[in-house]
Amino acid sequence: MSHLTRAPRIVLAKVGLDGHDRGVKVVARGLRDAGCHVIYAGLWQQPEAVVQTVGDEDADWLGISILSGAHMTLVPRIMELLEAAGLEHVQVLLGGIIPDDDVPKLQELGVARVFGPGTSIPEIAKFVGAVGEPSDD
Amino acid sequence: MTEVVAIRELLDRFRNGDRQALNRLVSLVSRGEALEEVRVELSGIKHDARLIALTGNSGVGKSTLVGQLIEHIRSQGETVAVLACDPESVLTGGALLGDRVRMSAHAGDVGVWVRSLATTSGRQSVTAHLDLAAQLLAQYGFDHVILETVGAGQGDVAVDAIADVVVLLIQPEIGDELQWEKAGVLEVADVVVVHKGDLPGAAQTETQARELLNLPGCEETPVVRVSSKTKEGIAELWELLADLPSRQRVSSRDTRRLLRLVQEYIADQFAAWPEDMNSVAEDWAAGKLTDADAVQRILAHVVD
Known part of the structure; x- marks a missing residue:
């Protein structure tokens, strides 16, 4: 009966110019099945647009997928804009190809967690506090 | 439940035009919280925005048409808020809300507001308390409020009770003449849009719709052929919607x-x-x- 409590709302987006969206779509599907309300914002988003989406959708989480290597440019901008919009309460997750050396720097900027290749969906679902585990029902 | 003080503070910020306060209030009412406080806040306030609902089978192009309408409305210098409903899984409570991808041409434009909502229960095509959410958006200052329902098909009549104007989308080749005689959503449509109007058969479907919906003695239902691909009919549809009188609002005791x-x-x-x-x-x-x-x-x- 636990799914009658409020489902976590998570915006998933890709920022910048990389068009590889297979991974983020798998995550979207997996989190949906784990009981999340997943708002998929799509490809090629600008940081400004993503932050407005997070606000207007009143999301609890923002998940960003970056495979282009531009994370040290895009993520700081997003964190800045979130703060400027009064959205400090939104937790940010990162996925894609992020070199290990950059992970501590990103966490210092306020990124809650970086999920690299090989991450399982239940791991992410557990992290965002999704309660439903469909296979256990 | 949210604290009374917190709601009062939210309403103060809302009155001052704080967008994040609006965002939170919409969440609260769509979860059935803070309903009384919001009703009191909105009582006695007159606003002009009407709630225009788009409904129709899944895949008929509701989100795509909303995206086109957003573009048209913005090109006229007006603002628009969209409430887009998608179904929630009955099994897990999860939902994948992807409507805004088709509206993304205006991502980052503050004159456009889009909220994706998961409709619970799997039975209703709209979420509860949407009328209050729409009033909040109108009061905040959006010129138009558009509601996109879940593609619920024939039984989708719940929009009737909360919308000022109901637009039904159909596409070419929807079925034989008997389909038109069925009760249900056709009865509550104020306007019928033959979408994907660039496809073969669209003209025939349009003619069929016009003939069968407008039998002698019936109240006339306008039929418009629209193609989001070629943008043909978008401006005409919007003009028609703007001129249409609102249906008898549900404030009546029915x-x-x-x-x-x-x-x-x-x-x-x-x-x-x-x-x-x-x-x-x-x-x-x-x-x-x-x-x-x-x-x-x-x-x-x-x-x-």
Whole structure:
């Protein structure tokens, strides 16, 4: 009966110019099945647009997928804009190809967690506090 | 439940035009919280924005058409808010809300506001308390409020009770003439759009719709052929919608509205599962109670 409590709302987006969206779509599907309300914002988003989406959708989480290597440019901008919009309460997750050396720097900027290749969906679902585990029902 | 003080603070910020306060208030009312405070806040306020609802089968192009309407509205210098409903899984409570991808041409434009909503229960095509959410958006200052329902098809008449204008989307090759005679959503449509108007057969479907919806003696229902691909018909549709008189609003004391209030009341009671009903759930799961008996007991509990 636990799914009658409020489902976590998570915006998933890709920022910048990389068009590889297979991974983020798998995550979207997996989190949906784990009981999340997943708002998929799509490809090629600008940081400004993503932050407005997070606000207007009143999301609890923002998940960003970056495979282009531009994370040290895009993520700081997003964190800045979130703060400027009064959205400090939104937790940010990162996925894609992020070199290990950059992970501590990103966490210092306020990124809650970086999920690299090989991450399982239940791991992410557990992290965002999704309660439903469909296979256990 | 949110604290009274916190809601008062939110309403203060809302009055000052704080967008994040608006965002939070919409979330609260769509979850059935803070309803009284918001009703009091909005009472006696007159606003001009009408709630325009788009409905129709899934895949007919509701989100795409909304995206086109957003573009058209923005090109005229007006602002628009969209409430887009998608279904929530009955099994897991999860939902994948992807409508805004088709509206993304205006991502980052502050004159456009889009909220994706998961409709609970799998039965209704719109979420509860959407009328309040729409009023909040209008009061905040959006010129137009558009509601996109879940693609619920023939039984989708719930929009009728909350929308000022109901637009039904159909596409070419939807079925033989008898399809048109069925009761249901066709009865509540104020405008019928033949979408994907660039496809072969669109003109025939348009003619069919016009002939069958506008029999002598019937109130006339306008039929418009629109193609989001070629943008043909978008401007005409919007002009038509702007000129259309609002339907008799539901503030009247009619039975359908009463029924909806009862449905919403029951749904609110289940915002959280009543813990003391666990024994009923267990007996039902173990096969000791029939479906009907289990439902009866839980309903009796809610009414107490």
